[in-house]
Amino acid sequence: MKLQCLALSVLMATAFNAQADIPENNTDILLQGFHWTSASYGNWYTQVAANADEIADAGFDMIWLPPPTQASSDEGYLPEQLNDLNSNYGTETELASLITTLHNKGIEVLADVVINHRNGTGSWCGFANPSWSTQAITSDDEAWSASGSDCSGTAGNADSGDGYSAARDIDHSQSFVQTSIEDWMNSTLKGVGFDGWRYDYVKGYSGSYVGIYNNATSPSFSVGEYWSTLCYYNNSCSDGSYPNAHRQLLMNWIDATGGTSAVFDFTTKGLLNRALETYDYSVLKDSDGKPQGAIGWWPSHSVTFVDNHDTGPSESCSSGQNYWPVPCDKVMQAYAYVLTHPGIPSVYYAHYFNWNLGSQIKGLMALRKAQGLNSNSTVTIDTAKQGLYAAYIDGKVAMKMGSTSWSPSGSNWTLYQSGNDWAVWYKAG
Template structure:
């Protein structure tokens, strides 16, 4: 396993007392002692910067890729049934693109056992996108194949990528058949799928001639056997395999793999090698070593659950010093997809601080549909998206942290000057002297929360502030 390059530094009580001093008469003494403090440096293993966008256009498109952009999770659990969701999402992609969102993640798009009421996580026919009459319906919960294609086309027009949710751990909706490996009847006969593609029987599911089980089954569904060459061929091998059909015919650009704990990382690795496109796995585990192991072996990005749980403990548990701890984005930001909530879990209450964190730090940040469209302040999120796309460049240095405050610097890259983000989890305004990368430069808070326009000193130090239970983001005023 790679070792994190993060250097966690314990600050002295003397520094804490000095840094809290807001009396201008003690500025010189406080500043001199503060300059002796070590800074926590967070650097990619390969030494490269993370994002490199330098656009200053508020409506700039930022193309999604493993090293930049902002992703929208374009659904939530139990979106309205009735076949309207693809059209709902299509009506929003232009505004999302103008806000700087570079990709959208759609729910599982093919026909599932629960037909018109299914969220897609019980897949039956991978080639039925709402154009075959099976499982009691023609359209899926989300709409027709024609509407899905129209949505993808519109997103591409807006220079946005579209990621498909891929459920290949388990299947559902098969017919009963005698199974010699269990001595019972199992619901594993998929020979009658309406598309006629990727027909399956008991030997395509565990237990079978290839073994009794793989890494994990889910919910009592038949557990797909990836060791079977027939399954491999239909998932990624042949010209009309599931992955290639999604990519070449449906025009999806990438994949979110569901429940990857249920099968070996070699499965996603082989899919990526044969199909291509961006990929991220849902490996639900807070252990950063496990996340890094999976991402490396799958040759894929992974959702940064280590970051998610640290943010929950830090913001809701009133201990921002926990943000010094290790996370996937600190190990390899090119393979870390950060998030605040999703369709499965919604634990963080102080979401404004969490979004300010992921949209100013390294990693590939994801915004949840309901947070953006219903629950939070869309203008504030759009401002953070703009900051991410235009200012959040280069490696990261953590400048200060305690229970209530956290300050970090993005060091800039290729002419982009970077930023300083200040998170305040207390009930009062806070101020700090910090070291920037800018000498004799006027800076401002690009969130508009602070009205200060301070000028950095010749040695790059400056005093900044942050409102209560909020954040500020500072960079050169230009």
């Protein structure tokens, strides 16, 4: 029955594709345009604007900017006044100028949309700009029972996802909440120039609400952060279906949005971590011979990445959050995988601009573009074992990771780029 259920999920995914706003055979590459400590710079928008020429020249099609609204946390992930676009990253005027600069270079701009939770202004539950009643707060939020809370009034319905203790969990079943969020996205965020959305902490509320918001706002692109624990094979797993069970969560969330949103491929992220830590690349190949992550099941709706502001370091290996990083000396191995394989690849700003990896990443991006690799490219895995991963992509690109020697079979292969334990080839003619 398990295999039948998994097959059904793939069939559902195919059915939703016909209705989704996410394009097939997508050649776009996304840049995460900040890192965890970017807010401390005080003028982050102007710094990104200063790098706009390089961002465009590298071939980035989209950039994801940090949470733009006024918040009680420096980084913006505890939003308060949604309609106030003056933040620690810069002023609303500087934000609008940056977006205009990026648009003039043909780059779409995604806002980091934090709507799972919200902090009150001046109190636990006093929401201003826009104003919401206490019915916006889920009935099972800790504010109703926590010591020191000043919340009183009528609560909303139960949470539709995981709780979040640092702020008030928002009840998206309330029609006034939906209308207010849609107005904020359509008027305030689109008003300053944003084209699409990166949804934060989407496991905190039902994916159906992302579908509602996307249908109401028509983003150019949408991607959700569904980050859940990944149990590796042979690593104290209680369920032998991992990582299938993990990527099934991602499939279920995409289905819940009606196929209107992509999702970050945290399955691939975790498996890359594992492979690069142990050099056991067998974890990257599933029983059907496909990539083991979400890209093996629904690649057009999967955004792959090496690290982000939460999982990895910032300006250097020892800075930032580092919650779930790729080993610092293996980052380019990971990019050799992400930038040649299906899915929609995302590049981390710190890796490109702070780690002196920009030229290597730019080279891999150029090859992806030149060879027409896209979100639905076909992967033929030649080897996935201890010490070696090797694959052909669309029959036009070959790549390897690991300490074991390997080169593509046949003629007309040219080595394009290589580094410590990785190499990429293209087929001439």
